[in-house]
Amino acid sequence: xxxxxxxxxxxxxxxxxxxxxxxxxxxxxxxxxxxxxxxxxxxxxxxxxxxxxxxxxxxxxxxxxxxxxxxxxxxxxxxxxxxxxxxxxxxxxxxxxxxxxxxxxxxxxxxxxxxxxxxxxxxxxxxxxxxxxxxxxxxxxxxxxxxxxxxxxxxxxxxxxxxxxxxxxxxxxxxxxxxxxxxxxxxxxxxxxxxxxxxxxxxxxxxxxxxxxxxxxxxxxxxxxxxxxxxxxxxxxxxxxxxxxxxxxxxxxxxxxxxxxxxxxxxxxxxxxxxxxxxxxxxxxxxxxxxxxxxxxxxxxx
Amino acid sequence: xxxxxxxxxxxxxxxxxxxxxxxxxxxxxxxxxxxxxxxxxxxxxxxxxxxxxxxxxxxxxxxxxxxxxxxxxxxxxxxxxxxxxxxxxxxxxxxxxxxxxxxxxxxxxxxxxxxxxxxxxxxxxxxxxxxxxxxxxxxxxxxxxxxxxxxxxxxxxxxxxxxxxxxxxxxxxxxxxxxxxxxxxxxxxxxxxxxxxxxxxxxxxxxxxxxxxxxxxxxxxxxxxxxxxxxxxxxxxxxxxxxxxxxxxxxxxxxxxxxxxxxxxxxxxxxxxxxx
Numbered sequence: 017x018x019x020x021x022x023x024x025x026x027x028x029x030x031x032x033x034x035x036x037x038x039x040x041x042x043x044x045x046x047x048x049x050x051x052x053x054x055x056x057x058x059x060x061x062x063x064x065x066x067x068x069x070x071x072x073x074x075x076x077x078x079x080x081x082x083x084x085x086x087x088x089x090x091x092x093x094x095x096x097x098x099x100x101x102x103x104x105x106x107x108x109x110x111x112x113x114x115x116x117x118x119x120x121x122x123x124x125x126x127x128x129x130x131x132x133x134x135x136x137x138x139x140x141x142x143x144x145x146x147x148x149x150x151x152x153x154x155x156x157x158x159x160x161x162x163x164x165x166x167x168x169x170x171x172x173x174x175x176x177x178x179x180x181x182x183x184x185x186x187x188x189x190x191x192x193x194x195x196x197x198x199x200x201x202x203x204x205x206x207x208x209x210x211x212x213x214x215x216x217x218x219x220x221x222x223x224x225x226x227x228x229x230x231x232x233x234x235x236x237x238x239x240x241x242x243x244x245x246x247x248x249x250x251x252x253x254x255x256x257x258x259x260x261x262x263x264x265x266x267x268x269x270x271x272x273x274x275x276x277x278x279x280x281x282x283x284x285x286x287x288x289x290x291x292x293x294x295x296x297x298x299x300x301x302x303x304x305x306x307x308x309x310x311x312x313x314x315x316x317x318x
Numbered sequence: 319x320x321x322x323x324x325x326x327x328x329x330x331x332x333x334x335x336x337x338x339x340x341x342x343x344x345x346x347x348x349x350x351x352x353x354x355x356x357x358x359x360x361x362x363x364x365x366x367x368x369x370x371x372x373x374x375x376x377x378x379x380x381x382x383x384x385x386x387x388x389x390x391x392x393x394x395x396x397x398x399x400x401x402x403x404x405x406x407x408x409x410x411x412x413x414x415x416x417x418x419x420x421x422x423x424x425x426x427x428x429x430x431x432x433x434x435x436x437x438x439x440x441x442x443x444x445x446x447x448x449x450x451x452x453x454x455x456x457x458x459x460x461x462x463x464x465x466x467x468x469x470x471x472x473x474x475x476x477x478x479x480x481x482x483x484x485x486x487x488x489x490x491x492x493x494x495x496x497x498x499x500x501x502x503x504x505x506x507x508x509x510x511x512x513x514x515x516x517x518x519x520x521x522x523x524x525x526x527x528x529x530x531x532x533x534x535x536x537x538x539x540x541x542x543x544x545x546x547x548x549x550x551x552x553x554x555x556x557x558x559x560x561x562x563x564x565x566x567x568x569x570x571x572x573x574x575x576x577x578x579x580x581x582x583x584x585x586x587x588x589x590x591x592x593x594x
Contacts, residue, residue: 067411069593087413095411101404105336106329117325118412158408 019044020092020166020197021066026075028061035061037221038075043166043197048188050208051201052305053218059201060098063170067095080165094164098171100155104144108135108154111143112161121162129157134183148175156184160191167191169200173207185211205301217308225308236307238299239271244284245293254290258283322418323425330426340430343388347438350380355442370456371547373446374463377439378543381467382536386474387499388434392427393478394495397589399488407594416590424475424582431471439464463543469574470539476581483588503536528563532570535577542570
């Protein structure tokens, strides 16, 4: 696999504040990588460096083998900014035509992207009448023009409803399958809905995790929550038998590590008819994310 | 390179039409030029100059005030406003150089301005020529006025871009544009006038004054047009000055071009350094 985006110990200082600190990561062709972090974690600064708007203070950065901001690099990368804005008095079609011209892409193919993102009906309406979600989708259509090598999406789903978000990831998956590298940022792991191949987490400018989601989950070692409901309504006895804590009159909650899950479930099964219902919840994506950003908090009290 | 410049220029012209900039500036220029033509063409019989030349003389004074104002209003939003609203980020990320963006916007705005000047002054000039009996006499004066008005507008577009690139907020850029207009076309002249009054026939009036006059784009524009009026010298007080200039009128034209290059170059230099 060829790395379309390659960052090697990239740093960026603003005065005495280090916004991006020794970030090393790569995104290969066909790969979808999500960059997570709170506001101010350094995601946008990293993006601006990839676009060539900002120069790294230290370290090396390459886009499709070229220096960021060079003509070759800009031809390779497509960008969707957070809260994308267009001239309000232009129509969706005019916006797409303009960017197709700048990117030397086929006009008909570019206009077809409007249908792909669900703006076919609204193509001749002025952008000023679009909702936030529609503007975001127009921004995505713009970013897809000319099949870019690297798709850079800054918090692309923040204004979208769940259905559009699902559509959005469908398109992202499609474009990655065609060989584009997708690098997108988000501030919530839940929003990603596990639709990316790898998750990188930034905290205070540092990259603190970079792995596929199942690995992150395993690495976090967060407990699985098992909730057991007793038939008789006697949670007290159940809690004594299973060693969990009573939640209400009927239910008991047990926390256990991933490798001991089956053992616990067998123990619950052994109780037979005394148990009326059982609910197993793996740690949520937000729990995993909180674990990583929280871990960094302890290392570096601020 | 040309494709990008033309694409940006075309979009800017389209926006100018959509946002009613074109129609508004045409109306303003036509209105004021019409009033001046009506008022100014009354006494021509006694002076013995064709009406078109008289009108052109008054229009050149109008241009000094209105054309820079329209140009600054078109330009002040170009960098600051677009970065403020986020509409420039996408373009900056595209494979387009900053020079191409600024040059494209410049050509687009210049087209808006040219439409306004050609339509406003052309209509007025046409009406005056039609109403009078001197036919096409003075047409060259009108043509020169239109071309140099567009050049004057180009200078102030460049100055507007520079102001816009220097600040990050649209509001500040707007205030700066109004300030530039006030200083360049009103206060500068008042200052020169005051110094003339203080030092009527010293070294200032004889040597320094003409050069200070030609150093200002508005006055250079006026000097060039009035100096070229030839037979109509007696029409305006300034024509006498044009006669007594220690340099040919071409210097005034060179001053305008110099301003254009300096302002646009300065704007480009600042625009290139902007980190959106």
